[in-house]
Amino acid sequence: MLTLKEISLSKGKRTYLDEVSFTAKAGRITAVVGTRSAGRTELVRVIMGLISPDEGTVELEDFELDYGDRQNFGYLPAERGGYPNMRVLDQIVYLARLHGITLGAAERNALTLLSRLELADRGYAPLKNLSGTEIARVDIAATLAADPDVVVIDDAFAGLDTQSTELVMSLLRAHAASGVPVLLATDNWEAAQAYADDVVVLNQGRISAAGSVEKLRGAVKYRVELTDAEAAAKSLEKRQGISDVTVLDTADNVLSFRAADAKSAAQTVAGLADVKSFESVRPTLAEQYKEAL
Amino acid sequence: MAHKDEDKDGNSPEPLVSKGTAGESIDDLGLPVDDDVTVADDDASGVASAKGTTKGTTKGKTKGTASKGAASDAAATETGDVADDDAADAGLDEVPFELAEDNPSAEELPETGLVSEFVDVNRRQASWLVSNRESTTVMRSPLFLVTGAVIVLGILAALITGIVSASEEKSGTPSMAMVGVGEQAATYEQQLGVKITDAKDAQAAEKLVREGKVDAAFIQDPTGQAQPTIIALDKQPEVLLEKLAPKTEATLLNSPAVTDDIAKPVLWAMVVFSLLVVGTLGTALYQNLRLEKRNRITEIIAATIPPRASASGRITGMVTLTGVQLIIAVVVAELGLSITGKTALAFSMLPGLGWFALALLFTAWTVFALLVWASTVSGSKARKTFVTIIGILTVAGFMAPVIVGASGTVAKVLSWTPFTSPLGIAARFFGAPPQWWEGLVAVAIAALVAFIVHSLAGGAYVRSVLTGGGRGGKTVKMSKRAQKVAVGSAGASSADSKSDAAAKDSDADLESAAADSEDDSASASASDDETDPARATAAKATAEKASKVGEPKDSTASGSKSSASTSADDSDDEL
Numbered sequence: 001m002l003t004l005k006e007i008s009l010s011k012g013k014r015t016y017l018d019e020v021s022f023t024a025k026a027g028r029i030t031a032v033v034g035t036r037s038a039g040r041t042e043l044v045r046v047i048m049g050l051i052s053p054d055e056g057t058v059e060l061e062d063f064e065l066d067y068g069d070r071q072n073f074g075y076l077p078a079e080r081g082g083y084p085n086m087r088v089l090d091q092i093v094y095l096a097r098l099h100g101i102t103l104g105a106a107e108r109n110a111l112t113l114l115s116r117l118e119l120a121d122r123g124y125a126p127l128k129n130l131s132g133t134e135i136a137r138v139d140i141a142a143t144l145a146a147d148p149d150v151v152v153i154d155d156a157f158a159g160l161d162t163q164s165t166e167l168v169m170s171l172l173r174a175h176a177a178s179g180v181p182v183l184l185a186t187d188n189w190e191a192a193q194a195y196a197d198d199v200v201v202l203n204q205g206r207i208s209a210a211g212s213v214e215k216l217r218g219a220v221k222y223r224v225e226l227t228d229a230e231a232a233a234k235s236l237e238k239r240q241g242i243s244d245v246t247v248l249d250t251a252d253n254v255l256s257f258r259a260a261d262a263k264s265a266a267q268t269v270a271g272l273a274d275v276k277s278f279e280s281v282r283p284t285l286a287e288q289y290k291e292a293l
Numbered sequence: 294m295a296h297k298d299e300d301k302d303g304n305s306p307e308p309l310v311s312k313g314t315a316g317e318s319i320d321d322l323g324l325p326v327d328d329d330v331t332v333a334d335d336d337a338s339g340v341a342s343a344k345g346t347t348k349g350t351t352k353g354k355t356k357g358t359a360s361k362g363a364a365s366d367a368a369a370t371e372t373g374d375v376a377d378d379d380a381a382d383a384g385l386d387e388v389p390f391e392l393a394e395d396n397p398s399a400e401e402l403p404e405t406g407l408v409s410e411f412v413d414v415n416r417r418q419a420s421w422l423v424s425n426r427e428s429t430t431v432m433r434s435p436l437f438l439v440t441g442a443v444i445v446l447g448i449l450a451a452l453i454t455g456i457v458s459a460s461e462e463k464s465g466t467p468s469m470a471m472v473g474v475g476e477q478a479a480t481y482e483q484q485l486g487v488k489i490t491d492a493k494d495a496q497a498a499e500k501l502v503r504e505g506k507v508d509a510a511f512i513q514d515p516t517g518q519a520q521p522t523i524i525a526l527d528k529q530p531e532v533l534l535e536k537l538a539p540k541t542e543a544t545l546l547n548s549p550a551v552t553d554d555i556a557k558p559v560l561w562a563m564v565v566f567s568l569l570v571v572g573t574l575g576t577a578l579y580q581n582l583r584l585e586k587r588n589r590i591t592e593i594i595a596a597t598i599p600p601r602a603s604a605s606g607r608i609t610g611m612v613t614l615t616g617v618q619l620i621i622a623v624v625v626a627e628l629g630l631s632i633t634g635k636t637a638l639a640f641s642m643l644p645g646l647g648w649f650a651l652a653l654l655f656t657a658w659t660v661f662a663l664l665v666w667a668s669t670v671s672g673s674k675a676r677k678t679f680v681t682i683i684g685i686l687t688v689a690g691f692m693a694p695v696i697v698g699a700s701g702t703v704a705k706v707l708s709w710t711p712f713t714s715p716l717g718i719a720a721r722f723f724g725a726p727p728q729w730w731e732g733l734v735a736v737a738i739a740a741l742v743a744f745i746v747h748s749l750a751g752g753a754y755v756r757s758v759l760t761g762g763g764r765g766g767k768t769v770k771m772s773k774r775a776q777k778v779a780v781g782s783a784g785a786s787s788a789d790s791k792s793d794a795a796a797k798d799s800d801a802d803l804e805s806a807a808a809d810s811e812d813d814s815a816s817a818s819a820s821d822d823e824t825d826p827a828r829a830t831a832a833k834a835t836a837e838k839a840s841k842v843g844e845p846k847d848s849t850a851s852g853s854k855s856s857a858s859t860s861a862d863d864s865d866d867e868l
Contacts, residue, residue: 048596050759068599071414075596081588086430094426098419098597105410112406142593147407175405 001026002150002181007046007056009039009205016042017053017205024150024181024198029172031156031196032185033285039205040185041078044154047183048075060150072099074148076139078155078185084128088119091127092142099146106145113141117167133164140168144175151175156184157191169195189286193217201289209289216289220282221248221256222265227274229255236268243268256281419598423606428614431577440573441618444566445625451562452629467533469523470498470510485536502526502546505701508533509543526700527725528553547700547725551641556723559642560695563649564716567691570618571657574611575664575687579680582607582668595758604754608661608747615657619650645722648732653715655739659746660687666750669757686712693717699724709735711742 002024009017016039024030034040045051047058049067058065082091089110096106114120117137122130127138136159143151151172157165173195176182186192192199192213199216201209209216226232229250236247236257244260245268255272259265262280269278414422431437468488474481478489490507492498498510508530513521523534525543534543551559585591594603623646630639660683667679690712697703699720708717708731718735721727 045592048592050592050596052759070596071598072411073596075593077589077592079589080593082590083430083584083588085434094422095593095597097422098414098594100411100414101408102410102412105408109407116406144405144407147405147409171405178405 001061002047002183003059003062004043004047005057005059007043007053007058009042009046009051009053015205017046020056020202020205020207022200022207022210024183026179026181027176028197029176029182029184029195030198030200031192032183032200032202033187033189033192033289034202035187037204038187038202040187040202041154042205043202044075044077044152044183044185047152048073070150072146072149074143074146074151074153076143076153076156078158080139082127082135082138082142085126087124088114088127088130088138089123092138092145095142096145099148101146109145109147110141113144113171114138116171117141117164132159133161136160137164137168140171144171149180151180151182152185153183154185156186157188165191165195189289190284193285199285201285213285217285218283218288219258220262220280221258222269222278222280224255224257224269224272224278225253225276226255226272227253227276229253232272235272414598416599416602419602420606420609423594423598423603424610424613425606427578427581427607427610430581431574431611431614434577436573437577437614440569441621444569444618444622447562447565448622448626449629451558452626452633467509467530467536468507469533470501470507472498472510472512487533487536499524499546551638551645551723553724555638556699556720557695560716560720560723563719564691564695566622567653567715568688570615570653571660571687574614574657575660575683578607578611578661579664579668582665586668591758600755600758601751603758604665604751605747608658608665608750611661612654612658616654619653623647623650642723644726644729644732645719648722648735649715649719651732651736652718652739655736655743656690656712656715658743659711659739662743662746662750666746666753669750669753671757691716694720709738711739714739 003021004023005021007017007020009015020039020043022030032040032043042051046053046056049058049065049070060069063069086094089107092110092113093103093106096109097103101109111120111123114123117140119130119134119137119141122134122138127135130138139159140153143153160168172182172184176197184192184196196213198212199210200207201216224232229252232255233247233250236243236245236255239245244264246258248256248258250256257265257268259268265280266278269275466486466488468490469485470490470492471478471481472492472495474489474491478491481487481489488507490501492501492510495510495512498507498512501507502510502524503526505526509523509525511521511523523530523537523541523543525545527545527547529543529545534541582591585594591603594600626646627639627643630636630642663683664680667676667683670676670679690710694704694707694713694717697707704717704721705727707713708721708727710717714735718732722732
């Protein structure tokens with residue numbers, strides 16, 4: 001469990017982080033999402049001890065981290081790249097060994113990871129000979145090769161195509177499942193929603209929302225298109241308090257409402273006249289927060 | 294810091310997989326399945342397939358935290374277990390019992406399929422890892438190989454073609470001291486075409502020679518019975534001697550270890566060698582540092598090992614390669630001279646070459662440290678200026694002693710000055726050899742300067758890496774874990790109880806904040822920690838406060854501040 005407690009960071013008049021507190025739980029993938037200048041990179045650097053915050057602490061299992069306590073953190077910064085002329089395998093092994101893993105274990109892990117990332121045949125090629133998505137996968141392999149206790153990846157989905165994202169995320173999922181907190185910083189709201197368990201929404205250095213993806217996405221809404229939405233809304237509003245239906249809004253003959261469950265919504269719609277279409281809609285994270293931010 | 298492989302009590306389990314005991318399928322290792330491998334029957338095939346696909350993600354769960362999909366994984370694990378058992382049984386007939394025992398059981402295999410075998414990496418080892426990568430990378434580069442080949446071939450070519458026989462002629466009017474010439478000096482100057490300096494006596498003439506004010510001194514025998522003699526400092530004044538008839542040989546006050554006609558070309562060759570070695574390695578080092586900065590590898594490394602160790606590793610890696618090239622060059626030169634029948638020359642050159650090698654090693658160290666420093670300077674213009682200054686210092690420093698010559702006060706100073714000392718001390722030892730300790734002084738000064746610049750460069754590198762690229766934040770204060778442990782143990786009894794209480798309170802705050810939220814129960818994931826009722830009660834007041842702060846806000850209030858301690862999983866904060 002990686003816990004950030006009231007992290008604040010500013011320089012001059014600019015505030016990068018303002019009392020940021022959250023916990024990235026072991027066994028779960030936590031995504032820190034935010035728009036540009038949200039403070040994601042600064043947050044990640046604070047976590048990794050590359051920047052000392054003005055206030056606040058970073059703790060792992062209730063142990064306050066000092067510089068040097070992060071030797072077995074797997075870290076991947078944004079805008080990264082490797083050594084172009086170095087062989088892929090050598091690169092992964094080298095970076096893994098800095099964590100203290102033995103040569104044999106590093107080599108084995110590198111081969112395992114390359115195999116799982118479908119790069120088994122690229123191990124002896126110089127990095128510069130690989131495509132962009134392949135390099136992005138190598139970066140992930142290098143991050144995980146030391147079997148880290150915490151994984152922190154900035155701009156997590158950069159350079160990955162759909163297939164690569166699936167491969168990488170399945171690997172990170174397996175790593176998280178082994179009891180490791182996995183923290184991803186990203187501006188890709190869709191990917192965060194798809195792959196993270198928990199999300200922290202960061203806006204101009206402050207946490208705007210935090211919680212599980214399920215929770216943050218909000219409840220399902222139902223939309224009914226009918227001839228007279230206003231009338232339908234009034235009839236439903238009259239039943240408020242009796243039924244579990246809540247009218248949200250009406251626009252362009254479309255009535256939006258919330259119900260306890262799909263069955264209740266269907267029963268409600270069955271009671272309405274001139275229904276043209278009926279659908280359930282669940283707002284995405286981006287719809288919930290990105291546009292507002 | 295608790296390792297993830299430790300259980301709740303902090304006990305580490307047995308090593309998950311020992312080195313060399315591959316518990317993975319062949320596919321997992323990225324190796325092609327050998328054609329010789331045959332599958333006995335359909336069942337075995339199915340089992341093997343199940344093993345390959347399920348093992349890595351479902352087995353060996355030794356961690357305290359529950360993972361997602363445990364139920365579905367359990368079934369897969371079972372299949373994988375069967376696979377392992379079958380595989381183990383099948384192998385027992387062929388593999389000796391002892392080796393079969395080494396195979397890890399399914400339960401021991403890690404979740405991720407990765408091996409966790411760690412050793413403590415101290416600063417020196419970290420530095421060595423970086424150094425090793427730097428040197429091996431450079432050694433594989435074509436530029437380094439070409440440079441090495443050029444150096445060796447250059448030395449051999451010089452030996453074979455007898456380049457050492459060429460001598461440089463001194464330009465300008467030669468000068469000579471004469472005893473008691475008085476007003477006749479002008480006449481002699483006209484007759485001989487030589488600048489004549491009047492000296493009171495033979496001692497004064499010799500002094501002029503020793504001070505380098507004249508090329509030679511013409512000393513007549515006071516008795517008039519013997520032939521007059523011409524004395525020079527450490528080399529034959531050829532131009533002067535040619536003007537005297539009949540041509541004689543000068544008596545040298547200081548006999549050089551290596552004659553000037555050999556020493557000069559050798560020294561120039563050493564200048565070229567030094568520039569090649571330091572230039573090639575320095576360029577590689579600087580380019581690599583800039584590449585790491587650009588590609589953010591610097592950050593990855595800095596997050597893993599102390600940045601000072603990283604900086605030291607880079608410098609020592611290059612110094613090692615300089616040492617290797619120096620040894621090769623000296624050995625080739627000495628062996629070449631011996632083989633070509635110039636063993637005496639080889640011996641006489643040895644002290645000069647030895648001091649040169651040592652001084653150059655430390656000078657190269659200084660140059661590399663300066664380049665590390667330069668790479669940390671922000672602003673390309675400032676960086677270019679810094680690198681240019683280093684380049685000028687290096688080139689001028691290597692050339693100056695050869696141009697100035699081996700004798701005189703300036704040569705003496707240059708032989709001790711950083712950057713000029715490698716060639717300066719070599720030139721002096723090739724000439725009239727100075728005291729042995731003078732070489733030691735030159736090397737000691739070079740070493741001291743290298744040490745100081747190394748420390749300064751290391752500091753600059755640390756500041757550059759840990760300020761986050763100038764985007765904000767302060768430099769992280771370096772502190773050793775040992776200090777922390779010492780401080781922690783001193784006040785363990787009081788601090789521990791305090792921190793435990795604080796941690797519990799904090800946890801309770803977070804959890805009770807979650808408990809206050811009605812929606813949480815529906816969306817809570819399977820891995821959420823259970824809320825301790827006692828702790829939740831104890832933190833009730835705080836939780837109420839937190840829940841107030843964490844009330845849903847209007848979606849348009851984007852600037853609203855969420856100051857509550859929010860667990861990523863538990864908070865109900867919204868825009």
